[in-house]
Amino acid sequence: ETGVTQTPRHLVMGMTNKKSLKCEQHLGHNAMYWYKQSAKKPLELMFVYNFKEQTENNSVPSRFSPECPNSSHLFLHLHTLQPEDSALYLCASSQDRGGTEAFFGQGTRLTVV
Amino acid sequence: KNEVEQSPQNLTAQEGEFITINCSYSVGISALHWLQQHPGGGIVSLFMLSSGKKKHGRLIATINIQEKHSSLHITASHPRDSAVYICAVRKNNDMRFGAGTRLTVKP
Numbered sequence: 001e002t003g004v005t006q007t008p009r010h011l012v013m014g015m016t017n018k019k020s021l022k023c024e025q026h027l028g029h030n031a032m033y034w035y036k037q038s039a040k041k042p043l044e045l046m047f048v049y050n051f052k053e054q055t056e057n058n059s060v061p062s063r064f065s066p067e068c069p070n071s072s073h074l075f076l077h078l079h080t081l082q083p084e085d086s087a088l089y090l091c092a093s094s095q096d097r098g099g100t101e102a103f104f105g106q107g108t109r110l111t112v113v
Numbered sequence: 114k115n116e117v118e119q120s121p122q123n124l125t126a127q128e129g130e131f132i133t134i135n136c137s138y139s140v141g142i143s144a145l146h147w148l149q150q151h152p153g154g155g156i157v158s159l160f161m162l163s164s165g166k167k168k169h170g171r172l173i174a175t176i177n178i179q180e181k182h183s184s185l186h187i188t189a190s191h192p193r194d195s196a197v198y199i200c201a202v203r204k205n206n207d208m209r210f211g212a213g214t215r216l217t218v219k220p
Contacts, residue, residue, distance in 0.1 A: 002157060037154075042115060043199070043210040056207075088154050102146070102208070104156035 003027045006091050006105035013081065014113055021076040021108045023091030029103070030096050032074040034066060037088040037107070049074060050096070081112045116140050119200050119211035126218050132187040134214045136200030139181065147174050147185045148199040150213065156199070159185070190218045 004025045013019050023032065034046040048056035049068040063085075065077040074091055091105040117138045126132055136145070147159040160167050160174040162183075167174050171190075176183040187194055195218050200211040 002155070040212075042117070042212045043201070045208060090154070090156060092156075101158055101161045103158065104148070107154035107156070109154060 002103045002105065004091060004093055004103050004105040006089075006108050008108060009106060010109050010111075012111045012113060013078065015081060015083070017081075018077070018079040020078065021089055021091075021110075023074040023076075023093075023105055025072055025091075025093040025103070025105075027093060027103060028095075029093035030071055031094045032068060032071070033092045033094075033102070034074065034076050035090040035092065037090060039087070043090070047076075078110075081110075083112050086111045115212065116204075116209045117200055117202055117211040119198075119214050121214060122212065123215045124217070126190050126216070128191060128218055128220050130190050130218075132190050132194075132216065132218075134185045134198050134200075134216070136183045136185070136211055137181060138183075138200075138202045138209075140202065140204050140209070142202040142204050144203040145176055145183050146201040146203070146208070147183070148201060150197040150199060152196070159198075187216075190216075192218045192220050194218050 007022045031050045036044045046060045047066045052068045063080050067075040088107045088109050090107045092102045094100045094102040120135045144163045146161050148156050150156045162176050171188045173186040197213040197215050199213045201208050
């Protein structure tokens with residue numbers, strides 16, 4: 001248990017669906033991250049929030065829409081996804097955006113059909 | 114070419130063996146992380162180091178900043194050590210990840 005909780009753990013959605021991934025941490029951390037892990041590829045950083053403000057968007061398609069209503073919660077809203085978006089989506093948090101240790105959630109395994 | 118290279122990609126060992134996983138990187142970094150990912154997908158941070166050596170139980174991590182190289186050692190390996198081990202480097206305010214080393218320890 002790392003203190004970072006992601007729901008759901010598994011999600012199957014159609015290409016026309018709209019769904020959301022949720023991440024929650026009560027570690028008092030100020031920075032939260034979304035990562036994507038595709039099969040046989042390294043982890044890719046998608047979005048970074050620091051003190052609820054988005055500080056980084058690594059050229060992620062607009063069909064992925066993040067939301068950070070407070071420093072404890074992070075959402076990833078999904079709409080009109082493609083089968084190639086099927087992957088493990090990992091949330092992480094750290095005390096700040098700098099060189100502190102990151103704590104990861106268990107991930108949501110997403111399958112787009 | 115990935116900025117973070119790990120070797121080997123896959124490793125099978127017998128229980129009790131000493132294991133070494135290597136990580137080389139090509140960029141200047143402020144810190145290096147070793148992560149463990151179990152089959153369910155969850156990731157646990159094992160070490161964060163910027164110089165020298167750290168030890169936690171049967172795990173030892175070393176880093177040589179001049180050579181841009183780090184190693185993760187597991188002593189007296191056990192089947193529960195079976196997982197994917199990921200090297201990650203922090204560059205400025207970003208993290209770059211290796212592709213991971215899949216370790217299988219057989220009883």
